[in-house]
Amino acid sequence: MSIVLTEADEERIRAWIEALESDRAGSIANEEAIARIGLPYPIAGAGKHRIVFDAGEGLVLKVAKVPKGVACNGNEVWLYDRSPPELRRHLCDIVDFGYGWVVMKKMTARVPFRDRYVEQLDRICEEFLAAGIVIRDLYTRRRNRPRKKNIRLDEKRDKVVLIDYANVHIAIGSPGEA
Structure with a gap:
């Protein structure tokens, strides 16, 4: 149960x-x-x-x-x-x-379009990519801007957190194997 x-x-x-x-x-x-x-x-x-x-x-x-x-x-x-x-x-x-x-x-604090948050999301994606993992749907396809519905800020409102990370592609190996 x-x-x-x-x-x-x-x-x-x-x-x-x-x-x-x-x-x-x-x-x-x-x-x-x-x-x-x-x-x-x-x-x-x-x-x-x-x-x-x-x-x-x-x-x-x-x-x-x-x-x-x-x-x-x-x-x-x-x-x-x-x-x-x-x-x-x-x-x-x-x-x-x-x-x-x-x-x-439940994460409720929306991520504003500010350079520091966009840069954070870029770094997060780079960290996952270095581990061989591509998380799709974090950026819009047309404008390549953060897809705000799939990310939030933590309780302190200073760090980006992924709330929808279902569309995953394993590029190489598995998590932690780079």
């Missing part, structure tokens, strides 16, 4: 993921997916692959919305678990996870 979610929450998510994987869910709108999942949490956001719920107590719950969302959650857990401390410090903390879902610390 999860340390954060109730058994009923986990059962709702399990039933939803089974429907996704058996293709019974199909392609549906966010509102319908939220209703079908049936969790008692307010919505914090939704992306292409996942729905983010405000789980309370400073936490968010990311639930797969489409089959690729299951892989996205798995990628975040994989990267977080296998990254050495010097890389993990840039990743939003994962508190709990299960098949198709992940609970993370």
Whole structure:
């Protein structure tokens, strides 16, 4: 059992993921997916692959919305678990996870477009790249500017933290092997 979610929450998510994987869910709108999942949490956001719920107590719950969302959650857990401390410090903390879902610390301080934060994000990406890891979706494709929805500032509001690091490509080796 999860340390954060109730058994009923986990059962709702399990039933939803089974429907996704058996293709019974199909392609549906966010509102319908939220209703079908049936969790008692307010919505914090939704992306292409996942729905983010405000789980309370400073936490968010990311639930797969489409089959690729299951892989996205798995990628975040994989990267977080296998990254050495010097890389993990840039990743939003994962508190709990299960098949198709992940609970993370809630980060609310948005990153302003200031040179020091852009430079920080560039350095973070360089550190991961040196370890053979490319995290996509941190920059917009057209203008190559930081994708603000995927990054936040820490509690002190001085360091950039990655809150969506699901779109990962391993260029060489594995985390920590450069």
